[in-house]
Amino acid sequence: MTEFELIERYFRRPARNAVLGVGDDAALIAPSPGFEIAASVDMLVEGRHFFPGTDAEALGHKTLAVNLSDLAAMGATPRWALLAFALPSVDEGWLAAFARGFFALADAHGVDLVGGDTTRGPRNLCVTVLGEVPAGRALRRSGARGGDSIWVSGKLGDAALAIAHQSGRIRLEGADLVDCENALARPAPRVALGLGLRGIASAVIDVSDGLVGDLGHVLDASQIGATIDLDLLPRSSALERQLGGAAREIALQCLLAGGDDYELCFAAPRARDAAIVTLGDRLGLPLTRIGIATAQHAGLEVRDATGRPLERLPHAFDHFAP
């Protein structure tokens, strides 16, 4: 199969949102009047972001999901995507499954794949997404103020727990294993939440590298501090079980700094607490108030059950940390 047959068979779909989609030297898109374009790109590298042998359909889902998560964190509506990948060889079963996962999520969000690039090489998947947000209304990391409530969606730490299991550091069984592996393989980008937070949240980030690090980015960008309570952090029964056992330290690391959660962490004035509870109910998505922002730019404090600050916070994942 040639490169062009491959594109034609698996990745060329009629564009619904675009003037011109796959097939020319560039796609043509027409942004809606009065909107700004939110643009983001994320790369998944085999052996680094996913284990060799990872299910292809799940990878198709995840490569797009991690990108939609970035748009969600900006309060943008996803519209277009470009997909660049390197593959070691043409494996039609793999390609069909990957495309199935990718397009199922794209269709669910009304996203058009409008272009990409295809090359031979070590497996590497890179998606660029473009979304729209009414001019001036995007949610940034920089708007939080002292006194704001700090919130997080969903649950934290399950994906990291699955990685800890897969790499042999802990042992999960039964439904706990299934749930955590599902959290790792099929993160749900919180697009509807991001849209609902426009006009409510003062700052938003998606939790891709772990809560401590990502909330830390909001604090730095907003020049504030925050105090959060360990006991309030939303976690699954699987993670709770690990916290209560011999693997407590690992579970704590997963909860606070595990990464791969793709939940939204956000700040909002306390006066909006009730509106946020209503929003969570409307979306059927748990939103948990985990702490409060402090006016001084003094970093993040995580308090234990007795109210004492943890002495050492786990580090966020960093590809280039020494």
Ligand code: ADP
């Ligand atoms: P060029 O050589 O002009 O860069 P290519 O031959 O790489 O173009 O690609 C031909 C067309 O197919 C372009 O419209 C490109 O955007 C699209 N394309 C290539 N790879 C992919 C892919 N993996 N998914 C979607 N579209 C793709």
Ligand code: MG
């Ligand atoms: Mg060209």
